[in-house]
Amino acid sequence: MSPIQSYLTTPADADHHTELVAMYDLLKSLLSDATEKLSYGMPAFYVAGKPVIYFAAAKHHLGLYPTASPIAHFTEELASYHTSKGAIQLPYDQPLPKELIADIVAFRVHEITD
Numbered sequence: 001m002s003p004i005q006s007y008l009t010t011p012a013d014a015d016h017h018t019e020l021v022a023m024y025d026l027l028k029s030l031l032s033d034a035t036e037k038l039s040y041g042m043p044a045f046y047v048a049g050k051p052v053i054y055f056a057a058a059k060h061h062l063g064l065y066p067t068a069s070p071i072a073h074f075t076e077e078l079a080s081y082h083t084s085k086g087a088i089q090l091p092y093d094q095p096l097p098k099e100l101i102a103d104i105v106a107f108r109v110h111e112i113t114d
Contacts, residue, residue, distance in 0.1 A: 002036040004043040016057040019092055023055050023062055026098060030105045050112045053105060061089040062096075069111060070104045077103070 001009075004024055008017070020043075027045055028036075034045040034052060042056040042065070054065035061082075068086045071078065077100055082089040090096065 003038045004036045007038055007043055016062065016092060019062050019096075020055070020057050022096060023064070026096060026101060027053060027055065027105065030102055031109070047109055047112050052108045052112065058089070061091050064088040064090055064101070064104075066104050066108050070107050073107055074100070074104060 008021055008024060024043065031045045031047065031052060034047050037044050037046055039051065039054065042054045042063075044054040045052045051067065053067075054063075056063045056065075065087050071083050071086065071088065078088060081091075
C-alpha cells in the first residue's frame with residue numbers, strides 16, 4: 001500500500017473522502033510511474049525527485065497544489081476558480097475539471113523533465 005493509499009484509509013475529513021479518492025484516482029491514472037509520498041502533511045506525487053502536485057481536503061473545497069508556474073501558465077483556464085500563488089481551490093459542489101487537471105499535470109511533468 002502506498003503512503004497516499006494509507007492516508008486515504010483514515011481521512012482527516014470523512015465528509016469529503018469520496019472527493020479525495022476521486023482526485024487520487026485521477027492523479028494516479030495521470031502519474032502511474034510517479035513516486036507517491038506524504039509531504040507537508042498532504043498526499044503528493046513526485047517525478048524525478050521533484051514534486052508534481054499535492055492535494056488535500058479543506059472544509060469547502062479540495063485543494064490542489066501544483067506549484068506556482070502551472071497556475072501562472074493556466075491563468076485563463078483557472079479564472080473560474082479561486083487561486084493563489086501555488087494553490088487552486090476546487091469547490092466540492094462542482095465536478096472535477098479532469099481535462100484541466102490533466103493539462104496542469106502534463107505541464108508540470110514537462111517542466112520537471114526537460
